[in-house]
Amino acid sequence: GATGNVGREILQILEQREFPIDNIYLLASSRSxxxxxxxxxxxxxxEDLADFDFSKVQIGLFSPGGTVSAEYAPKAAKKGCIVIDNTSHFRMNDEVPLIVPxxxxDILQDYFDDENRSNIIANPNCSTIQMVVALKPIHDAAIINRIVVSTYQSVSGxxxxxxxxxxxxxxxxxxxxNIEKKKFTKQIAFNVIPHIGSFLENGDTKEEEKMINETKKILDPNIRVSVTCxxxxxxI
Incomplete structure (x- = not known):
């Protein structure tokens, strides 16, 4: 939503880069x-997201959490709005391109030529974005077979x-x-915890799974990826 930390950061970037805008609408829950x-x-x-008419806009920048995007992004898309979704909900959907510009x-050209397109574009996990930008020219020059990566992510995330x-x-x-642990499984102060997201049956965490799957979708499905988050x- 527009009132959250990510929403405010998006507004700041739009202003800094002087993105061409005729009309801007700020949406959030009814509480805001x-x-x-x-x-x-x-x-x-x-304005209230639930009451907004998306036929009035060309582009919708969504960052309200996966559950909200799952409900409202398709509604906006059906009204002709191009939704750029910042949540994880649509990333692995075969009908939704996962884009790092x-x-x-380049794959967006074919996407927009398709009259039956979903009108939703997803962007990846923040760690995936940084990694694939660095690896893309290497992969183009010499095919990458395997990636081993560790990410160190702030508590703010x-x-x-x-x-x-x-x-x-x-x-x-x-x-x-005394130290109380409420949100983290271990003490986080003066410590590092290799645990972001829930653990899966294969031993990876949800965050690690995101990086693996998203990298394959963006770069090459044949790349083997080993991740520790x-x-x-x-x-900060």
């Missing part, structure tokens, strides 16, 4: 309806409650007080 957010020195009133934007837990644990350590105790 009526709030005002500044964009290009103007205050824009936040610097890597595989897990949300505000997890950041609060890191803050409280850090304070308690300096104050020689680690949560580290930093806020």
């Amino acid at each position: 309806k009526g709030k005002k957010i500044e964009f290009k020195e103007q205050e824009i009133v936040v 610097e890597v595989n934007a 897990a949300g505000k409650e997890n950041m609060d837990e890191l803050w409280e644990q850090t304070k308690n350590i300096y104050a020689n007080q 680690v949560r580290v105790p930093v806020f």
Whole structure:
């Protein structure tokens, strides 16, 4: 939604890059309806996503969480809006292209030529994006057979409650007080935890599975990928 951290960052980038916009609509849940957010020195009133008519817009930038995108992205797409979805919900859908512009934007030409297209475009996990941008020219020059990668990801990626837990644990350590674990399975302060997302039957975590599957879809389905994703105790 427009009122969340990701939504506000998207607005900031649109403004910084002077993206051509005639009309902009800021959407969120009914709880945020009526709030005002500044964009290009103007205050824009936040509207309720559930009531919005997507036939009024050409492009919809979605980052409301997978469950909300699953419900509203297809509705927007049916109205002719091109949905660019930031959640994980559509990434592995065969009818939805998974795009990193610097890597595989060329496949969009065939996509837009298809009159039966889904009108939804997905973007990958943040770690996948960085990796495939670096690997694409190497893969073009000399086919990559196997990737072994480790990612070290900030607590901020897990949300505000997890950041609060890191803050409280850090304070308690300096104050020689007991450490409480609520959101993390282990103490996160002054520690690293190789556990992001739930564990799967094969021993990978959900985050690791995302990187494996997304890399194969974007670069090459024949690439073997081994991933370790680690949560580290930093806020940014």
